[in-house]
Amino acid sequence: MIIGLVEIVAMMLLFLVMNRSLTNILEVKAIHDMNVIAHDRAQIVETYIADCVDFLNGYAKASENREVLEHPEDPSFIQASREYTNLYAEGYTDIEGLYVAQWDTYVLAHTNPDSVDQTFRDAESARALEEMIRLEGKPFCTGIVQAPVTKKMVIPVYAPINNKAGEPIGFAGAAFYSDMLVDTLNAVNDEKMPGVGYSLINVATGVYIFDDDPSLAGTECRDRELLNHASGLRSGNADSNSFSYSYGDKVMCCYYMPDRDWVFVVRDTKADIFGVINTVRIWLVIICLVITVLMVVICMVSVNRADEAYGGDQQSDRAA
Secondary structure (H helix, E strand, C coil): CHHHHHHHHHHHHHHHHHHHHHHHHHHHHHHHHHHHHHHHHHHHHHHHHHHHHHHHHHHHCCHHHHHHHHCCCCHHHHHHHHHHHHHHHCCCCCEEEEEEECCCCEEEEECCHHHCCCECCCHHHHHHHHHHHHHHCCCEECCCEECCCCCCEEEEEEEEEECCCCCEEEEEEEEEECHHHHHHHHHCCCCCCCCCEEEEEECCCCEEEEECCHHHCCCECCCHHHHHHHHHHHHCCCCCCEEEEEECCEEEEEEEECCCCEEEEEEEEHHHHCHHHHHHHHHHHHHHHHHHHHHHHHHHHHHHHHHHHHHHHHHHHHHC
């Protein structure tokens, strides 16, 4: 009984030590895996935006668009630019609009016929846009915003159009639906983690750019802890752009995108993320119990045999 008690106590201590060590290791690995997912999804966002910028860059370099800005009153150049615009955008279903405009935002060519010959900004706003485009000097994305007409989240991209001397004389613009980006993200979801959700949030405004729940797009993020964590990374002193925290029964793993001041969030329930830990713990209990039972049985059998042998020796001595 004493040996059995010692075995049980020893195995309990071993279980506690192993359980704590394995739990810590598996929790760290699970969080690391979630952070990797968040980083990878953020890179998909960056790649998609880079593709949008490259698409507009090719359009802005077309001679038809340069010539229409140099001859904005000539119907032949206007017609050529409009035909090229429609041809260039043909087959791209994720474009809300593709156009070429003068600095005052007067549209000379547009994929939407209702938008041509329109000025879509006031004088002050047009000057601010011109300064931004001249300052950038190359195609760029201003973020992901809600379109004023369709109310959908779009990715606006602008590019200067230069004359033969290399001087900007107007600009090209495009707006890409973020729905296509969401579809791309959905296509790479891990089937082994069906409960994973994601969000892309503008840290500066605290607004959802998009979410796996479409109704949240364009609404304010109420998770102050997330925004505080992301805002704390603006200083650039952190060792990593990734951070994780718990929120109710969920675990949030985030990747901050400093170039855009966005944060990509991957979330899942604790039950899903740490489910493997419970499985490992159960198997550890079973193994410890089996080992304890075997050792106790072996000890009991050994003691009984030793006792029988000792008793037999005593009887032999008495007989002698």
